[in-house]
Amino acid sequence: MKLTLAAQFTATFLVVVIVTAGAVAYFVEDEAKQFLVEQEQGSIRTQLRAHSAELSSSIENLHRDLHLLSGLPPIRGMVLADENDGVDPRDSSTAEDWQARLRTILSRFQTANEDYAHASYQRFEETFSELVCGGEATAPAQPELEALALKAEHFPMSRPIEGAEVRFSEIADGSATGRHAMIRGSLPIYDSGESLAGAVVLDLDLGSVFGGLFTPYEGAGGILVLDERGRIIGASGVIVPEPILVETLPLIIEALGRNGLASESWGGIASSDGKLSMHAARADFVHSPGRFFVLVSAKPRAALFAAADQLRQRALTISGVLIALGAVLTFILARFLARPISEVTHAARSFGHDGSEVPLPQRATGEVAVLVGAVAKMIGQVKERNAKILSNEAWQRNILTHAADGVITIDCVGKILAFNKKAEEIFGYVEIEVLEQNIKMLMPDEQAGRHDGHLERYHQRHDSPDSPAGSFVRELREVSGRKKDGTLVPLEITISAVEDAGKTCFTGIVRDVSARQLAEEERSQLLSKMEAKNAELERFTYTVSHDLKSPLITIQGFAELLAKDIETGDHSRIGSDLARINEAAKNMYGLLDKLLELSRIGRLVAPSEDVAVADVVETAHRHVEGRLDDGRVEVVVAAELPTVHGDRQRLVEVFQNLIDNAAKFMGGQVTPRIEIGVRYDDDEQVLFVRDNGVGIPEAYQDRVFGLFERLDLNVAGTGVGLALVKRIVELHGGRIWIESDPSGQGTCFCLTLPGQPAELSTA
């Protein structure tokens, strides 16, 4: 799914803000907690330190008071009195006197000092027994006495050298009798004989010492007082569950005791269930090593962190509100920013789609305005370029359309893609008839069959690198094209391959070369005609020079002989020699006449006309009739003879010569016969003059048409007649040849003459 720009902005903003806020909140909360805890702990520590100092000073006071009391005169007096049978030898006071004085002092001491629950003197006579006390009411009750009672083993029996030491009792738990805990301090008294005589005793009311301590604790939590063995000797505030105390307190005692820390020492520990934060401080007994109190503050963590939690809650609420507000603002801002962009997008899209122009946003500012400007410029440039391309295309199309050659473009499988005007002219198709059709439709079948193979080979060769393109590309070739009417047209074609977007197209430029081919054919025909003419002329010259030379040689030869004979006087051969010379000269005349005649034939005398062969034959027959009658030759002319086109007089000469020739070579034929007719060989009209004479061997059939060629020297003639016939027939565009009768009897001269008017050569 594509998110809109606004959504993307908002999402990004939210992610950044939430992550930042989370991180900040996390650190702030942590710091706040730390701060609160430290503050609370500091307060607890201060409190504990104050209490511990107070407790230590109470113990010190107790210690000092015991020493003070033990030095009082009544104590000394009582001991002396006891030693001297109840009377003090120094002033004769009785034991009772001293006891009364001591009682008064103790009462007063006790009254003045509320900390002491009980002040007394105990006499030692095997066991301790209380002799004097400050006030009856304050005497310890029985359960407490068990902890407090003095025993002989507590004290040295004789005075120690360093002086008597105060002994602190265990702490008596007064809770059973609804009183405070107490601790008893006692100092031994020795008589003159240095033996234990008794002890001064002060019971310290810990409740009065810890008075401030046991007031209800502010907030949750409370304070416990422990002795050095971990026993709870006092508590205030919340009641800590028993199992937790059992587990936790020994740890505290152990930590404080083991470390041997001074009274200032304190530590922090969490309760075993993790709900309480506990702090402790030690208060040492002065002059009594190893004895100390422990003050433990226990406070629920929840209470301790309440403020931090509250802070966090508040912070979360505020940041939540701020984030929501920020998100909304961002979204609105993003929408505001994105709208011109989407408008530009729309404009670009519709321009790209169909070139339609949607107005671009006008209100854009900043980078968006730059974008709008750029897009507007781009659209302008694209329009300009499109117009250029279009005009260029039209220009090129125009060139192609009106090119002097046919231009056909096909794709890689032979489908026609373009077909210009000239191609239309050449093939007779209009463009729409051939578009999308295969190019093979324009080829003769044989060529079409090979075309797919050409294309395939081209692609194969072209696929392998560095190979030359197919041979049918680029070279100028001559091919045949098939026109719409099915006729073939000779074409000259060049093909070029064009790679476009990975596809190969072929463009063929075709030129109709039928006119040129026709011209070439005409030219080559003319050329061969010329060559034939040339050869004929050469032959003619050669023949003429030979045959004209002959009589001259004869004349010259006999003239020389004649001269010689005359010189030698031999006149016998003069007559015959002269006759030879005469004959040769005559012969020469005859040859020259025939030559002139032959040369005249070169120029037809009359214009061509339709000539009935029957008329021609009849005329010819009449001309030679005299000779035919001599030989009694029968001439048979076919009833149906065609009409041909030509020079009547020349055609008469043809038939006259042929009839004459046939009659000449009848040999010993008893029933000489000449037949003139027409036959049709494959629609070709063949006129023939057939005789039943001697015939012409096949080997000589070509030679008889040669100039001055004579087959039989015994038959009169110049060897010009048939040459003349051939020349006339050929001048009319016809052919003449000899066909032999299979039996070897007779000759058949066959000739063709054009039925249609032909342009007769005048060469």
Add this chain to the structure above:
Amino acid sequence: MTDALNPKPLDAATPILLVEDNAAHAELLMRSLEDCISIDDIRCVRDGEMALHYLFRSGEYADPVSSPRPKLVLLDLHLPKIDGLDVLRKIRASAELESLSVFIVTTSNAAKDIKEAYAGLADCFLVKPLTPENFSMALEDAGLIGPEVSAS
């Protein structure tokens, strides 16, 4: 009279075959030859076909007694029926006529004719009119007569 190069000189008993369609020319030639060498027996035919018949002893010339084989043929080029050159080629193609000398005697002095004649292995090419001097020189060149014969 003979030497190693001319084992069989021309003599009167050996005929010369003259192939000439022009009777006047034939007569001129024979009269030239009479002045030049003493030969009684000059056979004359008028076309190529007859020449071949004579040489290969066919047709009317089948009898070797009446038609003795010549030592020399004087051959015109332009002959009716079979052309002189064709006659020459037929002679040269035959083992039978191996020792036959052939002189071309013609009115033509065309280079083409001369070339073709010698290509057809003619012994000599003589252009009409033929003088006795030319003719005896040709006979000498061909080794048919010795100098003393010519002198006689």
